[in-house]
Amino acid sequence: MVDLRRAAAIVGIHEHVTRYSPDKSELQIQGESVINALNDAGLTKDDVDGLFTASSSIRNSGMNLADYLNLYPSYVDNTTVGGGSFEFHLSHALTAIAAGRINVAVITYSSLARSGGVSVGTGGVGRFGHPVLDPSPDSFEELYGLTTVGLYAMIARRHMHLYGTTSEQLAEVSVAMRHHASMNPEALFRDPITVEDVVNSRVISDPLHLMDCCVITDGGGAVVVASPEVARNCRHTPVWVLGAGEAIAHQGAGKRDLIYIAAHQSSPRAFEMAGVTHDDIDMAMVYDSFTITVVETLEDLGFCKKGEGGEFVSGGRLQVGGALPINTDGGGLSSNHPGMRGIFLLLEATRQLRHQFDGTGRQVPDCKIALAHGTGGALGSRHSGGTVILARD
Amino acid sequence: MTTTWNKPLPSIAGETKPFWDSCRRGQLVIQYCEDCDEYQWYPRGICADCWGENVRWVQSSGRGTVWTYTVTQQNRTTGFAEMVPYVLALVELEEGVRMFTNIVECNPRDVHIGMAVEVTFQTATPQITIPYFKPAG
Numbered sequence: 001m002v003d004l005r006r007a008a009a010i011v012g013i014h015e016h017v018t019r020y021s022p023d024k025s026e027l028q029i030q031g032e033s034v035i036n037a038l039n040d041a042g043l044t045k046d047d048v049d050g051l052f053t054a055s056s057s058i059r060n061s062g063m064n065l066a067d068y069l070n071l072y073p074s075y076v077d078n079t080t081v082g083g084g085s086f087e088f089h090l091s092h093a094l095t096a097i098a099a100g101r102i103n104v105a106v107i108t109y110s111s112l113a114r115s116g117g118v119s120v121g122t123g124g125v126g127r128f129g130h131p132v133l134d135p136s137p138d139s140f141e142e143l144y145g146l147t148t149v150g151l152y153a154m155i156a157r158r159h160m161h162l163y164g165t166t167s168e169q170l171a172e173v174s175v176a177m178r179h180h181a182s183m184n185p186e187a188l189f190r191d192p193i194t195v196e197d198v199v200n201s202r203v204i205s206d207p208l209h210l211m212d213c214c215v216i217t218d219g220g221g222a223v224v225v226a227s228p229e230v231a232r233n234c235r236h237t238p239v240w241v242l243g244a245g246e247a248i249a250h251q252g253a254g255k256r257d258l259i260y261i262a263a264h265q266s267s268p269r270a271f272e273m274a275g276v277t278h279d280d281i282d283m284a285m286v287y288d289s290f291t292i293t294v295v296e297t298l299e300d301l302g303f304c305k306k307g308e309g310g311e312f313v314s315g316g317r318l319q320v321g322g323a324l325p326i327n328t329d330g331g332g333l334s335s336n337h338p339g340m341r342g343i344f345l346l347l348e349a350t351r352q353l354r355h356q357f358d359g360t361g362r363q364v365p366d367c368k369i370a371l372a373h374g375t376g377g378a379l380g381s382r383h384s385g386g387t388v389i390l391a392r393d
Numbered sequence: 394m395t396t397t398w399n400k401p402l403p404s405i406a407g408e409t410k411p412f413w414d415s416c417r418r419g420q421l422v423i424q425y426c427e428d429c430d431e432y433q434w435y436p437r438g439i440c441a442d443c444w445g446e447n448v449r450w451v452q453s454s455g456r457g458t459v460w461t462y463t464v465t466q467q468n469r470t471t472g473f474a475e476m477v478p479y480v481l482a483l484v485e486l487e488e489g490v491r492m493f494t495n496i497v498e499c500n501p502r503d504v505h506i507g508m509a510v511e512v513t514f515q516t517a518t519p520q521i522t523i524p525y526f527k528p529a530g
């Protein structure tokens with residue numbers, strides 16, 4: 001394979017920090033995010049030639065977004081594979097830039113899940129207001145009352161059965177994320193919590209409790225990705241893409257062992273491309289739709305052995321100062337989760353690699369290499385996994 | 394007694410019609426590939442393993458074990474909202490494939506991984522009969 005290391009860099013970011021904005025459209029949130037991210041990079045509308053977006057609510061979002069922005073991109077990618085879509089977008093932007101097709105790509109997302117009253121995790125098939133099922137696979141699944149949280153709970157139950165993982169260990173993930181959220185003024189929930197708080201919260205889908213589940217918010221953001229030539233002249237130090245890996249996990253005709261998630265396939269691809277090892281990773285942004293998602297992902301990324309995730313996440317090891325700080329913005333569990341959170345993983349990894357929080361407890365000291373892994377869909381049926389490895393200049 | 398089925402109903406395509414026809418007769422069928430000697434679930438018009446066309450319908454024993462499950466306490470969808478708590482499960486059939494189902498006719502608290510279960514059917518409409526699983530007798 002062609003060496004793609006440092007073939008593209010994240011040069012501009014913006015998080016639309018709203019957690020509730022019933023007065024704005026999703027396109028407006030994306031528009032404002034794109035403008036601010038380009039300002040952050042020191043680039044303009046005329047520099048953009050690639051447009052990458054995913055949405056669960058805007059029909060034909062690639063076309064409609066280009067229309068709204070009055071942009072005529074020469075490269076459009078509407079890959080929509082759930083919450084991890086934006087790690088896929090970065091992977092694709094890297095390839096398009098390396099091939100010389102484009103120089104500046106914008107990746108953007110927004111959602112009004114909270115002001116729209118969307119039951120992201122517990123809505124069941126009715127959550128999309130679409131009662132007519134496809135002949136397959138829906139007609140063999142949705143008859144039985146699947147929910148997103150239920151499909152993660154099933155894997156949590158299996159993990160507990162196989163490896164003795166406990167609810168208290170899963171709760172450690174929520175506690176660590178809340179600790180980080182307490183240092184993020186934009187986070188939805190900032191008051192510290194304990195393991196007891198989590199295991200005593202009401203059960204949503206056994207064995208997952210309310211506080212094992214991510215929050216529901218509005219929100220959005222944008223990431224600007226550029227070629228090395230452009231990146232060198234941008235406002236901030238470039239955050240280089242070292243490696244990217246993509247994967248889909250599914251039921252494999254009813255025979256896949258779903259205790260292994262897509263990260264098991266995508267992680268080796270990203271590490272091989274990047275030419276780094278797990279010991280080189282200073283911090284990670286790990287999609288935390290639910291606490292079990294983090295345990296499963298850390299195992300399948302290779303930070304610990306399968307079955308040891310419960311132990312790995314315990315004792316504050318996920319906090320800044322611990323063995324592997326993750327989700328220093330507070331994650332989906334405490335900060336924000338508008339439905340497809342993957343873009344926020346790229347935003348916080350970039351902030352960390354820019355050393356934006358130097359002098360505060362949120363900064364991972366001397367952060368040089370970060371990993372982001374987005375998971376979209378559901379662990380218990382089918383999902384995507386996108387791993388990217390990023391490095392400070 | 395007449396009841397109105399208020400949960401989602403399947404849509405039926407040509408490649409899945411034999412499955413739903415069998416359910417109406419009280420038989421659980423799955424597919425087996427003559428070329429590569431593999432069972433598959435869910436039903437489809439090709440062999441998912443070798444991509445060949447020689448898949449045939451075979452009757453499953455209807456017996457299996459609970460591979461994993463969750464007791465659902467919250468679901469906003471009409472039909473399921475009234476049903477909580479209910480057991481959503483993946484059952485591994487004796488033939489080796491795993492399918493989504495509900496474990497019915499038992500207390501949700503009694504369900505466990507490895508539990509022996511067998512198929513049972515509920516008539517949803519005159520056209521549609523849906524397979525579920527219950528503790529093995």
Ligand SMILES: [Zn+2]
Binds near residue numbers: 426428440443445
């Ligand atoms: Zn075959």
